[in-house]
Amino acid sequence: MHPTKEQIAHRFTDLQNQICQGLAILNNNTPFAQELWERQGGGGGRTRITQNGTVIEKGGVNFSAVYGVIPPKIAQALQLPPDEEFYATGVSIVLHPYSPLMPIIHMNVRYFEISNGQYWFGGGIDLTPHYVVPADARYFHQQLQAVCQKYHPHYYPQFKKWADEYFYLKHRQETRGIGGIFFDRLTESEQLTKAQIFDFVQDVGELFVPIYTYFVNKYAHLPFTPQQQEWQFLRRSRYVEFNLIYDKGTKFGLDTDGRTESILMSMPPLAKWAYNYHPPAGTPEAQTLAWLKQGINWVEQQI
Amino acid sequence: MHPTKEQIAHRFTDLQNQICQGLAILNNNTPFAQELWERQGGGGGRTRITQNGTVIEKGGVNFSAVYGVIPPKIAQALQLPPDEEFYATGVSIVLHPYSPLMPIIHMNVRYFEISNGQYWFGGGIDLTPHYVVPADARYFHQQLQAVCQKYHPHYYPQFKKWADEYFYLKHRQETRGIGGIFFDRLTESEQLTKAQIFDFVQDVGELFVPIYTYFVNKYAHLPFTPQQQEWQFLRRSRYVEFNLIYDKGTKFGLDTDGRTESILMSMPPLAKWAYNYHPPAGTPEAQTLAWLKQGINWVEQQI
Secondary structure: OOOOHHHHHHHHHHHHHHHHHHHHHHOOOOOOEEEEEEOOOOEEEEEEEEEOOOOEEEEEEEEEEEEEEOOHHHHHHOOOOOOOEEEEEEEEEEEEEOOOOOEEEEEEEEEEEEOOOOEEEEEEEEEEEOOOOHHHHHHHHHHHHHHHHOOOOOHHHHHHHHHHHHOEEOOOOEEOOOEEEEEEEEOOOOOOOHHHHHHHHHHHHHHHHHHHHHHHHHHHOOOOOHHHHHHHHHHHHHHHHHHHHHOHHHHHHHHOOOOHHHHHHHOOOEEEOOOOOOOOOOOHHHHHHHHOOOOOOOOOOOO | OOOOHHHHHHHHHHHHHHHHHHHHHHOOOOOOEEEEEEOOOOEEEEEEEEEOOOOEEEEEEEEEEEEEEOOHHHHHHOOOOOOOEEEEEEEEEEEEEOOOOOEEEEEEEEEEEEOOOOEEEEEEEEEEEOOOOHHHHHHHHHHHHHHHHHHOOOHHHHHHHHHHHHOEEOOOOEEOOOEEEEEEEEOOOOOOOHHHHHHHHHHHHHOHHHHHHHHHHHHHOOOOOHHHHHHHHHHHHHHHHHHHHHOHHHHHHHHOOOOHHHHHHHOOOEEEOOOOOOOOOOOHHHHHHHHOOOOOOOOOOOO
């Protein structure tokens, strides 16, 4: 079986449906609002947004499948041959929870194909807790590791490192959160067929609802203080900084005149900047900052 | 008189003092907190921040004078010869008011010199009202026009256009506010000596307190509604987007490992993103959006 772009896109729409259904149940049956949009050069998308739910304060689960002539800017950025056509499809999720005890979560799976026959998969999941809890970070990374190891022994260590490097705010010298996995340009090799890589990508997508369910059950309905919420707003401002300064998907989307509201669905509902704020030593907030480092082995972390 | 870099930097520290004193009086005598910082490669700065005042919710009035070998990244970006030394000094201001009826204001004056003898001045003032009031926009642009016309008949039209082009959010297809003036690479010519350009830059700096006083007297103490404040938070998110995506000073500072907290003092205290929000037609909010266009002749606007 050699999955076609149509089969992959179709599977991604199913994944979007499945994730939205799972999340609606967790989120007090708050439905997603759907908007269909078309891209001028070819293709379009299905944006699904939820706002002001009991669990998710603002979130998007977006599907798109776009195609056409490769814009010169993209051809250059991706080092692709000129005058080819492209096809790109994916699902992209960012959820900002209402409770500061819940993490922000991000997932993306994507497929890119060029008319010259080149293709690749990319994607990842990463977690940005407002309060880092090592046992949860271990749980999260264990789930990712288990899926990766079904496919290749190098996948988890490589993709975990890639996430550490990618989700990094250089100007703050801190990671966006506790990382996760990040991968790109996965294509068939001696080890894995196209169908197997597609299976891996689907498995990554299927992880999303169980992982989010774990955090909702554990944290979403606990009481929290105004001070914790204040800290959440401050941490959200770092999320904004990452996405607007570093995130390649955001930059790519805005540079290529993508649909702004779909791209910037990743922005938090409310974010706060305080000048040079440092939480007092020994507080849970200061402990969280101490965990925002690259290279932490969460799976084998002593807790 | 050919002002030296030391004289210019000294004048800029005076300007910082003068502006901070003026603002403290307007802001219920809330003092600025000062932090001195040093740059590893040479020079440093004097950051002054005010937070939680009755008029200014968050603002910075920053002076810096930095020098040393030109970092390769800067040499490339500014198309400068390699292996030269540079000297850069300036004052940079962003004020986020407490009241949504007050505008956000930004001012910058700067001087750049290279060891090969090249030098130039740059700067500007621009205004980002949460609610655009054409009479105020006219007043603001008249002040800028009057100062520009003391020096060169082309200054105001050129620098106003430059601001329209610079302070533009392409992905939103809207200007950051009602613009103002923006200029760069001003150096002596047949028309103006270095001393005259320096006078112009000082005159621009001296405009700041009177202009801000006008808005404080007119708006800072009027009551406002929670709905207006909500709109303010939404507009602030656009300010964040501009500064993190487009602003060259911010990018330059972060790229060259500047002092993050001084660079990002421009971030608002609280900002909000709502998915695809459009104010209802006919409201003051919708009218404001309609004014966020390039090329409006504010001075001759019929009101």
